[in-house]
Amino acid sequence: MTLTDARTAITAALSRMNAAYAETVFDEWMLISIKAERGAILAYTGPRADSYKQTFTADIQPLRAEIANQNLAIGDFAFTSNGTGTKHDACLRTGETSFLFFNHTAKTTQDIRTNPRWLEAQKPFVQLSDLFRANPVE
Numbered sequence: 001m002t003l004t005d006a007r008t009a010i011t012a013a014l015s016r017m018n019a020a021y022a023e024t025v026f027d028e029w030m031l032i033s034i035k036a037e038r039g040a041i042l043a044y045t046g047p048r049a050d051s052y053k054q055t056f057t058a059d060i061q062p063l064r065a066e067i068a069n070q071n072l073a074i075g076d077f078a079f080t081s082n083g084t085g086t087k088h089d090a091c092l093r094t095g096e097t098s099f100l101f102f103n104h105t106a107k108t109t110q111d112i113r114t115n116p117r118w119l120e121a122q123k124p125f126v127q128l129s130d131l132f133r134a135n136p137v138e
Contacts (some may be wrong), residue, residue: 001135006031006094007043009131010014015034015122021117026089026102031137033098040130042098042137047105048086055086063091077125081109092129095137 001010010029014040017025032039044052051060062080070078077092088110089101104112112118 001095001132001137003031003042003137005135006029006132006137008041009128010100011045013124013128013131016127017121018127020124021115021121023115024104025112025118025121027106028103028105030056030088030101031094031098046103052086059086059088059103060091062087063089063101067091073133074136075129077129079109084108089136091124092125092132094132098137099134 007073010031014026014029022041028048030046030052031043032042035041041056046052046094064080065082067078068119070076072078072091072093075096076091077090080088086105088101088103088104089112092102094100
């Protein structure tokens with residue numbers, strides 16, 4: 001999958017999630033590539049366009065701890081309940097070296113899960129996961 005196709009798929013899935021949830025599930029997302037020699041931010045959408053790069057390393061720590069002992073395959077995902085404020089709430093492996101991070105800058109995953117519509121909102125998220133599993137970001 002190309003970066004353009006990935007952005008389109010992510011945006012569409014989040015739109016379906018928000019519709020099912022009847023409010024915003026994640027207000028920011030970031031697609032990154034992590035290679036041995038360096039990492040790169042491939043795409044970002046959210047309210048912190050001017051500042052997200054400065055706090056990225058700290059913002060992924062709760063998820064990093066969550067997935068430290070996991071070997072996520074392409075299409076696999078993880079959530080953390082420790083993602084408060086700008087700390088990222090979810091991660092989805094989108095390719096051999098690429099990952100998608102999701103966050104709600106005003107809610108935790110625990111807050112999001114209290115809405116009974118959360119179960120319905122998970123369906124587009126799983127469909128996005130399946131899409132990347134079948135057609136990874138290259």
